[in-house]
Amino acid sequence: MPRTKKLEIKSKFVFAVGRRKEAVARVRLYEGKGEISINNKPVAEYFPGEMAKLIYFKPFQETGTLGKFFVTAKISGGGKNGQLEALVH
Numbered sequence: 001m002p003r004t005k006k007l008e009i010k011s012k013f014v015f016a017v018g019r020r021k022e023a024v025a026r027v028r029l030y031e032g033k034g035e036i037s038i039n040n041k042p043v044a045e046y047f048p049g050e051m052a053k054l055i056y057f058k059p060f061q062e063t064g065t066l067g068k069f070f071v072t073a074k075i076s077g078g079g080k081n082g083q084l085e086a087l088v089h
Helices: 050-063 080-088
Strands: 014-020 023-031 036-038 069-076
């Protein structure tokens, strides 16, 4: 009797890469939740402070999509400011 394969439905996401100076951000954008995770940490923990919060939420505020997407990102290289700008890019 032949084996049947179990099909897995993969989550749909949009993938993009942002670069700034020496920093590289590999970002996945999913529908739902409105949370942001950077290198497996909450964004507020990775980029603390109110000024950083204004910067990483600005693209969502400009497009009217604040709270509609779940973001995961892997960021490497550069300093914190360059990493933040790579994420936003």
